[in-house]
Amino acid sequence: MKIALIGPPKSGKTTIFNALTGADHEVDKYSPAASEANIGIVQVTDERITWLSELYQPKKTIYANIEFHDFPGIFARESDNPETAIYPDIKSCEAFVLIIRVFKDEELDELYGEADPLKTLSHFEDEMILADMLVVEKRLEKILLGYKRGVKTPTIQIEEKALNRILEQLQANNSIRDMDFPPEEEKAIRGFQFFSAKPLLILLNSSESGFKKQEEALSAIRKRGFLAQVIAGKFEQELSSLSEEDTELFLADMGMELSIKDRLSMLCYELLGLISFFTVGSDEVRAWSIPKGTNAVNAAGKIHSDLARGFIRAECFTYDALTLHGSEKHLREKGLFRLEGKEYIVQDGDILNIRFSV
Ligand SMILES: Nc1nc2c(ncn2[C@@H]2O[C@H](COP(=O)(O)OP(=O)(O)OP(=O)(O)O)[C@@H](O)[C@H]2O)c(=O)[nH]1
Numbered sequence: 001m002k003i004a005l006i007g008p009p010k011s012g013k014t015t016i017f018n019a020l021t022g023a024d025h026e027v028d029k030y031s032p033a034a035s036e037a038n039i040g041i042v043q044v045t046d047e048r049i050t051w052l053s054e055l056y057q058p059k060k061t062i063y064a065n066i067e068f069h070d071f072p073g074i075f076a077r078e079s080d081n082p083e084t085a086i087y088p089d090i091k092s093c094e095a096f097v098l099i100i101r102v103f104k105d106e107e108l109d110e111l112y113g114e115a116d117p118l119k120t121l122s123h124f125e126d127e128m129i130l131a132d133m134l135v136v137e138k139r140l141e142k143i144l145l146g147y148k149r150g151v152k153t154p155t156i157q158i159e160e161k162a163l164n165r166i167l168e169q170l171q172a173n174n175s176i177r178d179m180d181f182p183p184e185e186e187k188a189i190r191g192f193q194f195f196s197a198k199p200l201l202i203l204l205n206s207s208e209s210g211f212k213k214q215e216e217a218l219s220a221i222r223k224r225g226f227l228a229q230v231i232a233g234k235f236e237q238e239l240s241s242l243s244e245e246d247t248e249l250f251l252a253d254m255g256m257e258l259s260i261k262d263r264l265s266m267l268c269y270e271l272l273g274l275i276s277f278f279t280v281g282s283d284e285v286r287a288w289s290i291p292k293g294t295n296a297v298n299a300a301g302k303i304h305s306d307l308a309r310g311f312i313r314a315e316c317f318t319y320d321a322l323t324l325h326g327s328e329k330h331l332r333e334k335g336l337f338r339l340e341g342k343e344y345i346v347q348d349g350d351i352l353n354i355r356f357s358v
Pocket residue numbers: 007008009010011012013014015016026027028029031032033034071072073074103104105205206207208232233234235
């Protein structure tokens with residue numbers, strides 16, 4: 001899972017990236033924007049995997065992970081768009097975390113305007129819509145040119161129909177993520193990776209002292225339909241150099257139990273509507289993340305395309321039942337070991353063994 005950290009210049013993206021990944025990239029007020037992203041992989045904490053690993057004693061234990069990409073600032077008000085070269089990289093991420101500065105800093109205020117989260121969010125929505133609009137208009141022109149030359153396949157017509165609907169949406173200043181597409185249209189436009197179609201999480205980067213004063217901004221942003229949280233970026237980065245016990249004490253002081261890594265992982269799962277299923281055995285205990293509502297055959301395909309192609313049945317039991325009864329043998333005796341078909345909707349905490357033949 002690839003998640004992009006984006007935001008205006010100097011909103012604290014790299015600070016938060018460092019806190020998340022334990023990296024030590026330079027943060028400062030004046031250096032020009034980096035030209036490419038910092039990339040770091042974060043393991044998703046899951047006590048269930050830890051427990052399963054103890055039970056099965058596998059050779060390998062694999063937690064789910066999230067790849068965070070920390071991009072240089074974009075959509076600066078006065079920029080002449082030197083950032084365009086990184087747009088494709090940003091758009092290749094599955095979801096965006098928009099980091100907005102709410103901490104006070106006179107020099108940054110001077111350079112970039114006073115912190116105003118709602119205004120920044122609107123600005124970003126506008127810029128994303130505009131960037132998408134340029135892509136759609138350009139593509140539609142090309143399609144029409146093709147029509148004149150006699151290139152008019154059903155596939156292109158589906159694409160044209162979808163793009164015209166999208167253009168209407170964007171012209172009304174609305175994001176693509178609020179639209180629904182029939183499967184064939186969804187397929188036709190998938191490759192564009194539109195900015196305004198991506199799931200968007202808002203993080204308000206606050207000072208330690210301002211942390212509890214963001215309720216008003218948060219609720220206004222949530223009212224607009226976004227998932228949003230406050231984070232004290234610099235404070236969290238400072239914590240990452242402390243011992244685990246000290247970190248816990250400081251976090252508890254701020255009313256938090258979990259590390260920034262765990263909090264943000266959970267938010268990303270929520271943003272993308274993901275759940276986890278597990279595979280277990282003496283070779284490997286592993287977590288897999290899939291969108292809620294995924295059926296067994298598609299879950300199998302996540303493990304390997306052969307498993308989807310040759311899918312016969314999924315042997316299935318739940319993590320909770322296993323913790324309750326202690327072993328697979330006991331689950332079989334209790335009739336808690338199920339056989340499920342292709343269309344079974346996989347649930348969070350299911351343990352699957354796919355039977356297949358190719
Ligand atoms: N007071 C305070 N300063 C912060 C906080 N987060 C970041 N800063 C400061 O803001 C400046 C910019 O931080 P960075 O993390 O480099 O910001 P960025 O968004 O990565 O910047 P660009 O990549 O250049 O757009 C640095 O001087 C940080 O120390 C915070 O939570 N509180």
